[in-house]
Amino acid sequence: MDGMSEPRWVQRYRAARISLPDWAEDAPDRAAFVSNATGTFEIYAWDRASGQRRRVTDRPNGTTSAVLPPDGRHIWWFDDTDGDEFGVWKRQPFDGGPDEAAVPGLRPSFPAGLVLGRDGTAYVGRSTDGEGTTVFRCSPGADPQEIYRHQESGGVGDLSHDGRLLCLEHTEHGDSMHSSLRVVDAATGAARADLDDVTGQAEPHGLACLGFAPVADDTRMLVAHQRRGRWEPMVWDPVSGEQREIELGLPGDVQAEWYPDGSALLVEHTHHARSELYRYDLAAGRLERLETPSGSVSGATARPDGSVEYLWSSAAEPSQVRSTAGHLVLEPPGPRAPGSVPVEDAWVAGPGGKVHALVQRPDAAEFGAGPHPTVFEIHGGPAWHDSDAFAPGPAAWVDHGYAVVRINYRGSTGYGQEWTDALKHRVGLIELEDIAAVREWAVSSRLADPERLVLAGGSWGGYLTLLGLGTQPESWAVGLAAVPVADYVTAYHDEMEGLKALDRTLLGGTPEQVPERFEASSPLTYVEAVRAPVFISAGTNDPRCPIRQIENYVARLEKSGKPHEVYRYDAGHGSLVVDERIKQVRLELAFAAAHLGTAAPRG
Known part of the structure; x- marks a missing residue:
């Protein structure tokens, strides 16, 4: 075909798709x-x-990190x-040639x-089990x-431009959700200045180095801070100590x-x-406002001529690399992706405040006015958010007659620091509230058929899917969990070091220190209560949601006689191979x- x-x-x-160059x-x-x-x-x-x-690269499972x-x-x-x-960093001449070890x-x-x-010097950050973070x-x-x-x-x-100052982001204070900054002598590592909005603060705030x-001959640094409860910019000179917070009067991050x-x-x-x-x-x-279409900008850069290039899309329109000068910057080869339907906004009263959901409806002429079988597509992160941006996954469900609801639950970014930081200690359970x-709203508004509700997601969304199937068993007819956390204790012990630090922050300690919190937040605890058939897909090389903890959950499903299917594939935290991703969506x-x-997959 x-x-x-x-x-x-x-x-x-x-x-074909392209990132912002x-x-x-x-x-x-x-x-x-x-x-x-x-x-x-x-x-x-x-x-x-x-x-x-x-x-530049040609590897069976793809490559996405380049500098x-x-x-x-x-x-x-x-x-x-x-x-x-x-792994390790490699490099290749810009005009082509053999790869070589970049930092032997x-x-x-x-x-x-x-x-x-x-001057050719590289500063390489590393993370390994047992060593924490090192910089060379x-x-x-x-x-x-x-x-x-x-x-x-x-x-x-x-x-810094002259190569004398190096900025490090760190969480030496133990709160991995809120980084602090340290500027050091680039040659020796000796500390020159610190910016810390966590230590000694009644309410910790994060900082991020923006460059x-x-x-x-300019030692100023652009910093993102949360001192007023949301991300805003600040110019900090670590040499003079001057700080200039920039208040723009814009309501979001x-x-x-x-x-x-x-x-x-x-x-x-x-x-x-x-x-x-x-x-x-x-x-x-x-x-000064720069004119861009309504939707989402997924990255932008200012060019030397003063123009701005940006990657834009909306739920209805596929992504394009555009310029404020009025032209497309770089077009991928081949035909453009077909569009989809726009999103509608829904604001639903929740236990922690209004919850923002994005809704896509199938074509009424083909599938009727509803109620529809509905997929609740839960985003990962948790520090992330769904937006009015093009996504082929939700669009595939809409093509097959499903409504799709995406939810920016507490823990999501984009709604202020208090919303993002709300997860601590009752991890997973808060998001599911x-x-x-939103599920109750979708049913009561006659968008969603209460007998055909699908809970789905990948990564943290896959975790919430499994946890929701066990803690809300009467609410869901089907569960689809991709690369999920399934057994929280085993996941903690097997995952990469940076995620262990995040889990200690979210749950207040290790599984040995706060076992009751890990138990309350682990899908494995509730596996016997699961009623809905569940489909799980997992990468066998995943360092974020490792395979062993998923196998533990699957074994318990099998022992309990719960209907399920498991698909394992040779990749990490998701696949970069188009055919593999199509296969997973088809499954x-x-x-x-x-x-x-409902209707079988088209194609």
């Missing part, structure tokens, strides 16, 4: 991006002057094993940031030099980056699941159809 004769949901997955600071015509043009997500080089594109040094002479990419996220002498690890200096200074021709080590999670932020000023000449900030404002762009003139204190409130559609009596 050729691509154009395949059903629309398959065409959406097959259509990243460009070399001192060679802005040299750029790199990620694309699935060959059927697997890989790194590509793009010479903007000549228009030439070429594939360009300021001179753009090489592309650095992270080489793991079949998606296990444990460093053992494999989980990545914890990378920044590249103008790697100069050409010299052995790697350790300049930072701590048992808690952290990583590399940015390097040093991109001009010579605000992130920013420098314009290349350091005179202004490119502001990305996220509010109620949609985003927009602004330019903020630092000298004049003036905020919000999901239950989920077929599983739901078999148990709900």
Whole structure:
């Protein structure tokens, strides 16, 4: 079957997509991006002057992590094993050639940031079991030099333009949800300045390094802070100590980056699941709206000519790399993905405040006015949020006559720090309270057929799916859990070090210190109560939701005689191979159809 004769949901997955191109600071015509043009997500080089594109990586399970040094002479990419996220950095000449070890002498690890200096020096963040976080200074021709080590999670932020100051993000205070910043001497690791909104604070606030000023002889750093209960920008000079909080009067979360000449900030404002762009003139204190279509901006960058390039989409329209100059920046090869239906907003009263949900309805002419079989597609993270952005998964369900409801439960970003931080100690159970409130609304409004409700999600969404099937067994007809946490205690012991730190923060300690909290939040605790048939898909190399804890849950399902299917595949936390992803969606559609009596998968 050729691509154009395949059903629309398959065409959406097959259509080539591209990420926002990243460009070399001192060679802005040299750029790199990620694309699935060959059927697997890989790194590509793009010479903007000549228009030439070429594939840099070619690995069976794909590659998505790449960094360009300021001179753009090489592309650095992270080489793991079949998606296990444990590996080393390699590099390849920008114009092509053999790959080589980028930092000889460093053992494999989980990545914890990378920044590249103008003199060829690399600062490599690493995370490993037993070592916590380490940062190495790697100069050409010299052995790697350790300049930072701590048992808690952290990583590399940015390097000053002159290469003398290095910013580290760290959680030495033990709260992995709220990072602090330390600026160190890049040569020795000696501390030069600290910015900490956690230690000694009645209410901790997070900080994030957004980058040093991109001009010579300028030690200012752009920082994101939460001092007023949401993300906002601040300019901090770690040398002078001056702090300039920038109050923009925008109601949602605000992130920013420098314009290349350091005179202004490119502001990305996220509010109620949609985003927009602004330019903020630092000298004049003036905020100017940049025209973008309604929907979501998934990344933006200011170019040396003052234009802004951004990756945009909406639930109805596939993503495009656009420019504020009025043109498409880079178009992928082949046909564009078919569109889908727009989202509607629903605000539902929940136990912790109003819950925002995004709703997509199937075509009434083909499937009637409802109530519909409904998929409650739960996002991962948990520090993430669903937005008015294009997603082929929900669109596939809509094509098959399902309504889709996506819920920004407590724990989601984009609704203020209090909403994001609400999860502590009753992890999973709090989110499910919000999901239950939206479910009741969907049924009472006659959107959703109460006998055909599907709880589904991946990663943290897969975890909430399994937990919901056990704690709300009468509410759901089918469960679809992709790469989930299933046995929280075993997951903690097997997962990557940074996630262990997050779990200690969320639950208040280790499984040995707070066993009752881990038990209350673990899907394994409630497996005997599960009534709905459950489909579980899992990557055998997943370091985030490892396979052993999933096998423990499956064994209990089998012992209890619960209806279930398990699909295991050779990858990590999800697949970067298009055919594999199509296979998984087809299996989920077929599983739901078999148990709900809905239409079989098209194609």
